[in-house]
Amino acid sequence: MKVEQIYTGCLAQGAYYIVSGNEAAIIDPLREVQPYLDRLEKDNVTLKYIFETHFHADFVSGHIDLSKKTGAPIVYGPTAEPSFDALVAEDNQIFEIGNAKIKVLHTPGHTMESSTYLLIDEEGKETAIFSGDTLFLGDVGRPDLAQKAANLTQEELAGLLYDSLTDKILPLSDDITVYPAHGAGSACGKNMQKETVDTLGNQKKTNYALNQQNREAFIEAVLDGLSAPPKYFGMNVAMNKGGYESFENVMNKGLNPLSPNDFETAAEETGALILDTRPAADFHKGFVPNAVNIGLKGDFAPWVGAMIVDVKQPLLLVTEPGTEQEAITRLSRVGFDNVIGYLDGSFESWKMSGKEVDEIKRISPEEFADQFNTDSKVIDVRKPTEYAAEHVNDAYSKPLDAISEWAGTVDEKEHFFLHCAGGYRSMIAASILNSRGIRNFTEVEGGFNGIKKTGKVPTTDFICQSKL
Template sequence: MKVEQIYTGCLAQGAYYIVSENEAAIIDPLREVKPYLERLEKDKVKLKYIFETHFHADFVSGHLDLSKKTNAPIVFGPTAKPEFDAIIAEDNQVFKIGKIKIKVLHTPGHTLESSTFLLIDEDGKETAIFSGDTLFLGDVGRPDLAQKAGEIDEKDLAGMLYESLQTKILPLDDSITVYPAHGAGSACGKNMQKETVDTLGNQKRTNYALNQPDKESFINEVLDGLTAPPKYFGMNVAMNKGGYESFDQVLKKGNNPLSVEDFETLAEETGALILDTRSASVFHKGFVPNSINIGIKGDFAPWVGAMIVDVQQPILLVSDEGTEEEVITRLSRVGFDNVLGFLDGSFDAWKNSGKETDEIRRISAEEFANEFSENVKVIDVRKETEYEAEHINEAYSKPLAYINDWVNSLDNAEHFYIHCAGGYRSMIAASILQSRGYRNFTEVDGGFNAIKKTEKFPLSNFVCQSKTL
C-alpha cells in the first residue's frame, strides 16, 4: 500500500494518491490531471475510484477530466446532488482498492454532503482518515458556506459539524493518521497549523475545536472570528457541482500569443482585464496602463479569486516569458477559464512599440522613514489579525480583501502611503487603486517587515497573532 499527499502550496490544498496492488484511488484531485495520469502510468496501476470529500469552494477539482480520461467513477458522500454521473455513497459504505478498503463516513457540517474517508489496510486495521474540510490540523472546516436562507444557518451547520466529529471522528483510535484537504493559508479555516499530516491523538489534545466542553461552546468558538468568505467561492462550488470546460481546452484557448496590436485591440473590444503576473519589484517600474498586478510567485490563485471574483471575466495576460502555461493552469484551479491570450514578448514588447506605459511610485522603508511625520496618512492592507498584532500608530486598517468596500472612501486630493507585510499585497492594492484613478499615493517596498527593522516608527504594542484569531 502507498499513500502520497500531493500538496499545492499556493492553494494550501492536499490531494491524495493511494495504491494497493494494481489499483489506485485519488482523493480531491486538482484541476490539471496530467500529474495523476503520469503516476498511474509509472506505477502501472488502474484508477478505480475518484473520491470527492465535498463540493469544494476554494478550487475547481479535476474529478470530471480525470474520470473522462480513465473511466474511473466519481464518488461523493450521502446527500450530494451533482449534475453529472457519480456514485452517491451511503454512510459506512465500503469501497475496495486492491487489498485495502475505504469506508465512507458522512460528516456534514462544513457542507451537507461533506464526508470523511477512512482507510482500512490489508490487515483490516483502520489506519488513516482523509478528512476533507471536516477536520483540519488545529481547526475544523468553516460552517458558514452551505447556508440556505430560511432553512439552515451557520449555527445549524456548526451543530451538525459538532455531531459529526463527536460520533464519527473522535471515537477513532488515536494512532490514526489525519490527512486534511487544507493547511495554513487556506480561507476554509481560521486557525490551521503549518503541518499537513498529524495523528488523530495529537489533534484530540491540541485542536481547540475538539476540546470544547459542550455543543454550545463548540458552536460559539468555531463561529467566532470568521471573516466573510471570498466571493468567488460560490462560483467554484457551482463548477464542481455542475461541470466545467475541459482543462485541455482552457489551456489551448489561453496559450495564445498576441502581438502588441492584437493585444490592444482585443482589450478594447472585449473589455478584458489585463492581469500582469510579474513580480511587484518589476511591475511598478513600468506596465500596460490599467493592468492589475498579482504576482505568480505568491498566493496567486486565491488572490485572483478574491480580487477578480467573476470567473467569467475575460483576461489578457502580461507574464514573464515562459510562464504563460503555468499562469493559465493556476488560474484554472480557481475557475478562471476565460483567458484570451498573452502579450507575446511580455511588457518589453509593449514598451518597445512606443505605446503608453504607466508606473507606481515605490520607496524603501528607509525612504519612508525620512518622509514620515505624525501628519501623514498610512493605509495598512494586511489582514485584521496582522494589524491587531502590531502596526504603525495611527495607521488605518484597510485589508486588501475588502478593497472594493473601502476604495470609494479615499480622498484623491490627500496623499497617503500604503503597505502590507512584504510588498506583494500592497502592490496588488496599488495597481487596483491606480486603475480606478487614484494616483496620489506611495507604496512601501518590503512592507511592515522592512518598516519595523528601521526602528524609526511609532508602533503599537506587539500582541501574538494566535491570540487575536
C-alpha cells in the same frame, strides 16, 4: 499499500493518491490531471475510484476530467446531487482498492454531503482518515458556507459538525493518521496548523475545536472570528457540482500570443481585464495602463479569486516570458477559464512598440522612514488581525480584500503611503487604485516588516496574533 499526499502550497490544498495491488484511488484531485495520469502509468496501476470529500468552494477539482480520461467513477458522500454521473455512497459503505478498503463516514456540517474517508489497510487495520474540510489540523471546517444550499443557519450547521466529529471521528483510534484537504493559509479555516499530516490522538489534544466542553460551546467557538468568505467561493462550488470546460480547452484557448497591437485591440473589444503576473519589483517600474498586478510568485490563485471574483471575466495576461502556461494552470484551479491570450514578448514588447506606459511610485522602508512624520497618512492593507498585532502609529486599517468598499472613500487630494507585510499585497492594492484613477500615493517596498526593521517609525506594541 502506498499513500501519497500531493500538497499544493499556493492553494494550501492536499490531494491524495492511494495504491494497493494493481489498483489506485485519488482523493480531491487538482484541476490539471496529467500528473495523476503519469503516476498511474509509472506504477502500472488502474484508477478504480475518484473520491470527493465534498463540493469544494476554494478550488475547482479535476474529478470530471480525470473520470473521462480513466473511466474511473466519481464517488461522493450521502446527499450529494452532482449534475454528472457519479456514485453517491451510503454512510458506512465500503469500497475496495486492491487489498485495501475505504469506508465512507458521512460527516455533514461544513457542507451537507461532506464525508470523511476511512482507510483500512490490507491487514484490516484502520490506519488513516481523509477528512476533507470536516477536520483540519488545529481547526475544523467553517460551517457558514453552505447555509443557503442546506437551508440551515450557520449555528445549525455547526451543530451538525459537532455531531459528526463526536459520533464519527473522535471514537476512532488515536494512532490513526489525519490527512486533511487544506492547511495553513487556506480561507476554509481560521486556525490551521502549519503541518499537513498528524495523528488523530494529537489533534484530540491540541485542536481547540475538539476540546470544547459541550455542543453549545463548540458552536460558539467555531463561529467566533470567522471572516467573510471570498466571493468567488460560490462560483467554484457551482463548477464542481455542475461541470466545467476541459482543462485542455482552457489551456489551448489561453496560450494565444498577441502582439502589442492585437493585445490592445483585444482589450478594447472584449472588455478583458489586463492581469500582470510579474513580480511587484518589475511591475511598478512600468506596465500596461489599467493593468492589475497579482504576482505569480505568491498566493496567486486565491488573490485572483478574491480580487476579480467573477470567474467568467475575460482575462489578458502579461507574464514573465515562459510562465504563461503556469499562469493559465493556476487560474484554472480557481475557475478562471476565460484567458483569451497573453502579451507576446511580455511588457518589453509593449514598451518597445512605443505605446503608453504607466508606473507606480515605490520607495524603500528607509525612504519611508525619512519621509514619515506625524501628519503622514498611512494605509495598511494587511488583515485586521495583522494590523491589531502591530502597526504604524495612527495608520488606517484598510484590508486588501475589502478594497472595493474602501477605495471610493479615499481622498484623492491627500497623499498617502500604502503598505502590507512584505510588498505583495500592497502592489495589488496599488495597481487596483491606480486603475481607478487614484494615484496620489506612494507604495512602500518591503511593507511593515521592512518599516519595523528601520527602527525609525513609531509602531504600536506587538500582541501575539494567537491571542487576538
